Amino acid sequence: MQNNRNYFVAIALSVLILIAWQFLYVNPKIEADRAALELQQTLDAGAGTSADGTPAATGPATNGALPGATVPGGSSENRDEAVARSARVAIDTPELSGSINLTGARFDDLRLKRFHETVDKSSPIITLWSPAESPDGYFAELGYVGDQASGQVPGPQTVWTQEGDGKLTTTTPVTLTFTNDKGVTFTRTVSVDDHYMFTVADTIENRSDAAVSISPYGRVTRLYKPTGPSIYVLHEGFIGVLGDLGLQEVDYSDTEKSTTIEPGKATGGWLGITDKYWAAALVPPQATPYETRFSHFSDGRPRYQADYRQDAISIAPGQSTELKNLVFGGAKEVPIIDRYETEYSIKQFDLMIDWGWFWFFTKPMFQLMDYFYRYFGNFGIAILLTTIVVKALFFPLANKQYASMANMKKIQPKMEELKAKHGDDRMGLQQAMMQLYKEEKINPLAGCWPILLQIPVFFALYKVIYVTIEMRHAPFFGWIQDLSAPDPTSLFNLFGLLPYDVPHFLLIGIWPIVMGITMFLQMRMNPTPPDPTQAMIFNWMPLIFTFMLASFPAGLVIYWAWNNLLSITQQAIIMKRHGVKIELFNNLKGLFGKKAGSA
Structure with missing residues (x-):
C-alpha cells in the first residue's frame, strides 16, 4: 500500500508540474515571442x-x-x-x-x-x-x-x-x-x-x-x-x-x-x-x-x-x-x-x-477515423466510432482488470474485518491487506489501469487532431464548429448567457465539464481507497483533469468523455456478471453524505 500511495502522489505531482509549466513558462514565453516578432515587423516596415x-x-x-x-x-x-x-x-x-x-x-x-x-x-x-x-x-x-x-x-x-x-x-x-x-x-x-x-x-x-x-x-x-x-x-x-x-x-x-x-x-x-x-x-x-x-x-x-x-x-x-x-x-x-x-x-x-515517433500507431488511427468520416461525413462521429473500435481492441485486457476490480468489491467485508482487527497498526494492516490481495489474486491498482490504458490512445488521438488539416475547422454538432480548437464556451459566464468574456484559463466549456463528470463517475465505480491520501487524489483528480483538458482540442475532450461513458457501461456489465453489486449511487451518497456531516 505504501507503493500504491507513492504512485498516486507521483500522478498528482506530475499534473501540478504540467499546470505550473504551462502558466509560469509556456504562456509567458509565447507572449514574449509574439511581442518580439511584432517589434521586428515594425522595424522591418x-x-x-x-x-x-x-x-x-x-x-x-x-x-x-x-x-x-x-x-x-x-x-x-x-x-x-x-x-x-x-x-x-x-x-x-x-x-x-x-x-x-x-x-x-x-x-x-x-x-x-x-x-x-x-x-x-x-x-x-x-x-x-x-x-x-x-x-x-x-x-x-x-x-x-x-x-x-x-x-x-x-x-x-x-x-x-x-x-x-x-x-x-x-x-x-x-x-x-x-x-x-x-x-x-x-x-x-x-x-x-x-x-x-x-x-x-x-x-x-x-x-x-x-x-x-x-x-x-x-x-x-x-x-x-x-x-x-x-x-x-x-x-x-x-x-x-x-x-x-x-x-x-x-x-x-x-x-x-x-x-x-x-x-x-x-x-x-x-x-x-x-x-x-x-x-x-x-x-x-x-x-x-x-x-x-x-x-x-x-x-x-x-x-x-x-x-x-x-x-x-x-x-x-x-x-x-x-x-x-x-x-x-x-x-x-x-x-x-x-x-x-x-x-x-x-x-x-x-x-x-x-506523425511523431509513434507514427505506426498515429497514422493508422487517422486512417480509421478518415474511413468513418468518409462514410458518415462528420469527424465528431468518426471520433466516437473510433473510440468504440479501440475499446474493442483493448477489451480482453480491460475485461481482466474490471474483473479484478469486481473481485475486490467482493472482499470488502474481509477488509473491514482486517481494519477492526489491526486498529491503529497501519503497518500490520497493510501487510494483511497485501496478503489478502495475493490469496484472492487481486490487483489493487486495477482501478487505475482503465485510465492508464487511455493515455497512449489519448496522445495518438491528440496528435491526429492537432496536426492533420482534415480536423481543421471540422464541425461536430451544436456549438462545436471546430474539433481542433478548444470548447469555446465557459462556465464562468454561464456559457455565453452573461455578456462578458472570461480569461483564457477560465474557459471551462460544456464538454470539459461533461468529461470531468464522467471521469468522476467512473472512479466512483471503484471502491474508495482506504488510505486518506489516495482517497483525496481520487476525489480531486477529475477536477484537475477538467481544468487541464479545457484548453485541449474539443475533439479530444469529446473522445475522453465518450470513452469514460463506455468504460462505465463495460465495468457495470462485468460487475453484474460476477455477481457484484454496483454501488455507484451508494458511493455518491456516502461521499456527499460524509461531506454534509463533516460540515
Whole structure:
C-alpha cells in the first residue's frame, strides 16, 4: 500500500508540474515571442526596400554562389501592390489561385481556395506565398549558377518571356523562355495538377561555340517567422528527407544560432519549409546528387531559406539537356501527400506530416477515423466510432482488470474485518491487506489501469487532431464548429448567457465539464481507497483533469468523455456478471453524505 500511495502522489505531482509549466513558462514565453516578432515587423516596415525586396541577384551568376547570401531591404509595400508591379502568368485551378512572377520565374503568389482563415466561410482564403516586397514575403524559386563561359543564366533577376498569353491551369501548361548573350536558350514548361504539385521541366540548348557548365539550384525563402506559438508535439520550420541522410527537422531557432546548417550531399528526397497545416517543398531530380542547406540571414531583413544545389552539368556546343523538378505548395492533406509519394516516387514524402515517433500507431488511427468520416461525413462521429473500435481492441485486457476490480468489491467485508482487527497498526494492516490481495489474486491498482490504458490512445488521438488539416475547422454538432480548437464556451459566464468574456484559463466549456463528470463517475465505480491520501487524489483528480483538458482540442475532450461513458457501461456489465453489486449511487451518497456531516 505504501507503493500504491507513492504512485498516486507521483500522478498528482506530475499534473501540478504540467499546470505550473504551462502558466509560469509556456504562456509567458509565447507572449514574449509574439511581442518580439511584432517589434521586428515594425522595424522591418520602416527600413526601406530594395528594388525587389529579395536577395540581390548574382549578376551573370559567374561567382559560383547560390543566390540568397546578400542583403534584402525591408518593405512596407502591401501584397496587392507587390503583385501588381511585375509581369505575371496567372494560376487558376480548382484548388489554387495566384500567379508566377516572370522576374525569376518565381512562385510568389499563391492562395488556397478551399481553406479559410477562420471557421466563417466568408473569411479570406489562406495565402501561402507572397512576393518578397510584401511584409510576409514567401516564395519558391528554381534557377542556375553558371561561369564565365555560360554567360548570364536564369536567377532572381532574370526576366522570362511567356509564349502566348494563357493562364496556368490543370489542362494548359505555360512555357517560358530566356536566351542569354552566349546563345544558350532556356525553355521552361510549368504544369500543375488538380491539387498542389507544380512540375517544372527545363530544356537547356547550347547554341554557342563552347561547352558550358551550369549548376541547377532551388530554394524556398521566407522573409518572416510565423507568429503562432510553437508546440513541442509539432515541428514547424525547415524539413526534408535527404536521401540516405533521412529525415531532417531544423527549427528556425537552430539556424538563428548557427546561421547555416548543411546536412550534406544527398541523392533523392525533398526539402522545404513546413507549417502546421501548409508546406512549401522542392523535389530535385531523384537520380542526381545535390548539396543541401538550411539558413538564416540577418544581414538586413531577416529571412529563412531551404535550398539545394546540384552538381554542375556540362553541355557541349550544339547539344541540349533536360531537367525536371517538382514544386509543392499547399495543404498537407494526408491522401494527397500519400498519393504524391507513390505517384512521383518521392522518398518518405508522407513525413511532411508530423506523425511523431509513434507514427505506426498515429497514422493508422487517422486512417480509421478518415474511413468513418468518409462514410458518415462528420469527424465528431468518426471520433466516437473510433473510440468504440479501440475499446474493442483493448477489451480482453480491460475485461481482466474490471474483473479484478469486481473481485475486490467482493472482499470488502474481509477488509473491514482486517481494519477492526489491526486498529491503529497501519503497518500490520497493510501487510494483511497485501496478503489478502495475493490469496484472492487481486490487483489493487486495477482501478487505475482503465485510465492508464487511455493515455497512449489519448496522445495518438491528440496528435491526429492537432496536426492533420482534415480536423481543421471540422464541425461536430451544436456549438462545436471546430474539433481542433478548444470548447469555446465557459462556465464562468454561464456559457455565453452573461455578456462578458472570461480569461483564457477560465474557459471551462460544456464538454470539459461533461468529461470531468464522467471521469468522476467512473472512479466512483471503484471502491474508495482506504488510505486518506489516495482517497483525496481520487476525489480531486477529475477536477484537475477538467481544468487541464479545457484548453485541449474539443475533439479530444469529446473522445475522453465518450470513452469514460463506455468504460462505465463495460465495468457495470462485468460487475453484474460476477455477481457484484454496483454501488455507484451508494458511493455518491456516502461521499456527499460524509461531506454534509463533516460540515
